[in-house]
Amino acid sequence: MLKIYNTLSKKVENFIPIDKSHIKIYVCGPTVYDKIHIGNARPLVVFDTLVRLLKFKYPKVTYVRNITDVDDKINDRLLSEKITLDDLTSKTINDFQKDSTSLNNLGPDYEPKATEHISEMIKMIEDLILKKFAYLSKGHVLFNIKKFPDYGSLSNRTLEEMISGSRVEVADYKINPGDFVLWKPSEQNIPGWESPWGRGRPGWHIECSAMSKKYLGVQFDIHGGGADLIFPHHENEIAQSRCANNSNSLANYWMHNGYVNIDNVKMSKSLKNFVSISELLNRFKGETIRYFLLQSHYRAPLNFSNNSLLEANTSLSSLYRSVENLSVNGDPDKEILTNLEDDVNTPRVFSRLHYLSEQANKGSIEAAQLLKNSSPILGLLENTSDNWFKTNSFNEDNLSINELTRKEILELIKKRTNAKIKKNFELADKIRRSLDDQGIVLEDNADGTDWRYK
Ligand SMILES: [Zn+2]
Known part of the structure; x- marks a missing residue:
């Protein structure tokens, strides 16, 4: 039986799939304005490992991981580097996929881009306005958090705590300080799309709500991401999706990896x-x-x-x-x-x-x-x-990293001593590290260099 710590209940729970013949999982993907760092890589590897396990246990798994290619950080980069959206994001996506493959990640079944799902986002925002969960103010469409009684249940925060938290942007066009943007106007020099509310762009949270719905339906098994996404991103995804879809759950299990x-x-x-x-x-x-x-x-x-x-x-x-x-x-x-x-x-x-x-x-x-x-x-x-x-990075200068014979170790020590005499400390250090990597420690003393196994 698979057990999962569910951020929603703050407990380890037995995993009960909605349909055990088809498991559905969504993980928030990268915002593609820069190369990924090791903190960004952690969820990729963690959820890849989970998906490998799910694929072993269940006949079919659909794994969706989005690409956020519309975002204010991207816009800042476009303006400062004077490049087009497509130039920046296609290069960054390419680098991202290369990095992800290098980490032995199998990759998701669907990797939807936000810019290719603007019409789905507009449709969802229209639904939210129609149902009076969202309102239009000064060219912005905002979600009214007071209309959703469960707001805060994932992050376990009260409205007051959220409002006093530094991550909630206070703006004069909001009814409640905690209301968040579904759509905002775009000036001419940044990317924008035509909408019923004028030329603009979606808020970050609505992207994931619209894309998870398209590829996994209104309710699915697991939603994952880094712990920094619990609030506000995932809290807002839940609010939008549940209100737009009239459903009592978006994902049944919410999983979050820790920081690096x-x-x-x-x-x-x-x-x-x-x-x-x-x-x-x-x-x-x-x-x-x-x-x-x-x-x-x-x-x-x-x-x-x-x-x-x-x-x-x-x-x-x-x-x-x-x-x-x-x-x-x-x-x-x-x-x-x-x-x-x-x-x-x-x-x-x-x-x-x-x-x-x-x-x-x-x-x-x-x-x-x-x-x-x-x-x-x-x-x-x-x-x-x-x-x-053969391909280990410590294999430079033809240093064999295979189990070394005594003779080979002594030859390498001689090579290192010669390197030190020639003041090639880089090579000397490389040899020492390579041997260390194979469990062989060098000890320099007055008579030369001794070695021993770790
Ligand atoms: Zn997301």
Whole structure:
């Protein structure tokens, strides 16, 4: 039985699908004005892992992840860089998809763009006006939160708390300070679409309400995203969708992943303390980044450091060593499945992976095979060991990363000593790191360099 922590009830619940022959899941996708950072990558990997599990358990899964390609951050970029909307978003979407694929994500079944669903958004806004949940004021269409008694139930906030919160924009055209924009006017120099309320653009929240309805219907199983989306984005999605669709639920289970911190501060573009995925991919394999992102429980905060990626790389190498020359042949390990079904408990999955690896290293062929068989459900260890070691980023200067013989280790130490004499510290350091990555520690002393296994 799959168990999921539901943000709506604040409890771990048994997952009961609406239709067990077809599971439907929606995850909020990127706003495409810049490259994604490691904080943006976390939901991609977390929900990809969940979808892999759902696809294993159920006959059909439809996974929708949108692309927000109309947004004020995008407009700011267009004005400052003097480029067209299409130039900016097509390049950013391309980079995004490349980064996402590098992280071994399978990709959603539908990846709708907001700009291609403006008419669906206009229709939904018209419905909300007709039903008196929304009103027109100074060229804006706003949602009246006082008309929806359940408003605040996802984020567990009272109206007062929401209003005093800094994220609610106070404006003179609102009836209640917490009312949010469904449609707003666009000046001539920024993207806009004709609507019954003049040339304008949709608010961010209505995009997801309109697109989830089109691809998944008025009610679906799981809605996911980062914890920073709970309020106001998801709260507003629920309000719009339930009021427009006359339904008592948008998604039955709401799942949110924790923040990625850097030096214990939330990584974000606005704080400018982010590390982009493309930058990391110059130094690490995408699979290493995926491993790092799955190491912690998805709801817990995750602290990023270069060292954590180096450690992830070492751990993955040790797993790859245990599955050499094996290919997938059978179902995943049962204990790994059980841990995934327990609210995607990847830390426990990882300790099981390393347990199996230890058993494999002691000679258990069965453990090695179970390890390899678990690769498709995790999106890890899917490469061949040969290829993993050959293409590892620490494999520069033809340093072999395979199990080294004593002779090879001594040769590498000699190469490093020569590099140091020639003041090529970069190469010397690269050799030391590469050996370290294979579990070999170098110790410099007065007589030269000793080595030992970690
Ligand atoms: Zn969304």
